[in-house]
Amino acid sequence: MKLTNKQIQFLRGEAHSLKPVVQLGSNGFTEGVLAEIENSLEIHELIKVKIPAQDREELNLYVDAIIRESKAVKVQLIGKTLVLFKQAKEPRILLPKGK
Template identity: 60%
Template sequence: MHLSNKQKQYLKGLAHNLKPVVQLGGNGLTEGVVAEIENALSHHELIKVKVPSDDREEKALIMDAIVGETKSTKVQTIGHVLVIYKASEDAKISLPKK
């Protein structure tokens, strides 16, 4: 799903007050973590995921893998936090028109 800049700005505003729902541990990105992220996405549509990693390239690869595995859309990254969006069947968030 491609989001326009207007839609991304709207989602960033909604995500501002959210706390990270999922935090990766020492084992990194496992199947269980991906399942938990997908579960949170289906329930909330817009979530934050904390990816604690000192290596920038590794962190970027993990974030790209999360977006790819969950088929979600990356809204924003701030430091170690990734904001992703995936519309569910019963849409809770109504996006502005493109």
């Protein structure tokens, strides 16, 4: 799914008040974490994931893996918090149209 700049800006605003619903633990990005991310995306469509990485390179590796495996769209990365969006089969968030 490809989002326009207007849609990303809208989702950033929606995500502002959200708290992280998934946090990677000491084991990193496991199948259990992936299942929790996918489940949360199906329920909420827009979530925050807290990634306690040691450095920027490790953080980027986790972000790339999460996006690839969950097939979600990266809305934003602030510090160690990743905002993801994946439209559910029955959409709850109506995205604005246009550019």
